[in-house]
Amino acid sequence: MVKETEVLELQTETLDQIYAHAKVEFPDECCGIILSDGTREFVRECRNIQNERHAEDPDTYPRDARTAYLIDPNDLIRVHKEAETQNRPIKALYHSHPNHDAYFSDKDKADATAWDEPVYPGAAYIVISIYDHEVKATKAFAWNETDMDFEEVPIEMNRET
Amino acid sequence: MAVTVRIPTPLRRLTQNQAEVEAEGDTIESLIENLEASYPGLKERICDESGNVRRFVNIYLNDEDIRFLDGSATAVNDGDDISIIPAIAGGSSDGERD
Numbered sequence: 001m002v003k004e005t006e007v008l009e010l011q012t013e014t015l016d017q018i019y020a021h022a023k024v025e026f027p028d029e030c031c032g033i034i035l036s037d038g039t040r041e042f043v044r045e046c047r048n049i050q051n052e053r054h055a056e057d058p059d060t061y062p063r064d065a066r067t068a069y070l071i072d073p074n075d076l077i078r079v080h081k082e083a084e085t086q087n088r089p090i091k092a093l094y095h096s097h098p099n100h101d102a103y104f105s106d107k108d109k110a111d112a113t114a115w116d117e118p119v120y121p122g123a124a125y126i127v128i129s130i131y132d133h134e135v136k137a138t139k140a141f142a143w144n145e146t147d148m149d150f151e152e153v154p155i156e157m158n159r160e161t
Numbered sequence: 162m163a164v165t166v167r168i169p170t171p172l173r174r175l176t177q178n179q180a181e182v183e184a185e186g187d188t189i190e191s192l193i194e195n196l197e198a199s200y201p202g203l204k205e206r207i208c209d210e211s212g213n214v215r216r217f218v219n220i221y222l223n224d225e226d227i228r229f230l231d232g233s234a235t236a237v238n239d240g241d242d243i244s245i246i247p248a249i250a251g252g253s254s255d256g257e258r259d
Contacts, residue, residue, distance in 0.1 A: 029252060029253070031249070033249070046249075050250075050252075060216070063252055067252050067253050067254070068250070068251070068252030068253075069250060069251060069252055070248065070249075070250040071248065071249040071250065073219045073221075073226040073228070073246075073248070074226065076219060076246055076248070076249060077219070077221050077224050077226070077244060077246060078224075080244070080246055081224070093249055095251055095252075097252075097253040098253075100253035100254075103253075105251070105252065105253055105254040106254055107251055107252045107253075107254055108251035108252065111217065111248075111249075111250040111251045111252075112251065114171065114206075114217060114247055115171055115172070115206050117171045118171065119169075119171060119217075119247040119249075120170070120247070120249070121170055121171060122170075125251075
């Protein structure tokens with residue numbers, strides 16, 4: 001049976017944390033990973049190294065951090081290790097679109113897909129639209145096995161019990 | 162040199178769904194060749210046509226990104242842990258709206 005995410009349940013505390021992160025990084029994009037042990041969610045803020053890569057190699061990385069993100073590989077391995085050793089699989093990945101709306105852009109889609117498949121199957125992508133330090137909208141997108149494409153999934157908020 | 166290699170989820174169908182496989186090689190480059198011999202198709206996914214590790218693929222030797230070591234020439238020793246982890250990236254697009 002193909003497992004599809006029909007709705008993304010998130011704790012309100014998780015959303016509060018990622019919104020705070022988006023505000024701190026504004027006007028740059030923030031990025032991070034949300035782990036879950038099935039009961040609790042763990043927000044792991046990651047460093048966006050897009051500015052460094054853009055400065056080193058603007059031909060390969062034409063965008064700076066205002067319109068792109070790249071998670072620091074050191075943060076990535078750290079969070080992966082935590083996910084494995086603490087049994088907290090990756091539930092969702094998040095990033096912000098400063099001064100842009102909450103859509104899954106062509107770049108988001110291209111970077112989330114490799115070898116004709118989703119790079120992180122099972123993980124939802126959360127996009128936060130933030131204008132002038134204020135969160136305007138948040139949307140989530142997940143891979144749909146039937147349509148072989150990323151599609152929006154509704155976010156449902158839960159209070160931590 | 163026998164080492165353990167962590168395989169990312171989307172590539173596990175090439176490794177019979179194994180999350181970890183054993184491989185041999187003195188360098189990351191020879192390790193990738195050895196992986197390819199055991200699991201055909203892995204190399205072209207990890208490396209581009211010129212044989213360089215793809216931009217969106219991170220390879221770690223004992224949790225160190227090989228970009229900050231010697232890249233694919235990085236020496237591998239018995240018992241090392243290798244992880245292959247796809248990068249997480251994206252960004253907005255100017256002019257694109259809901």
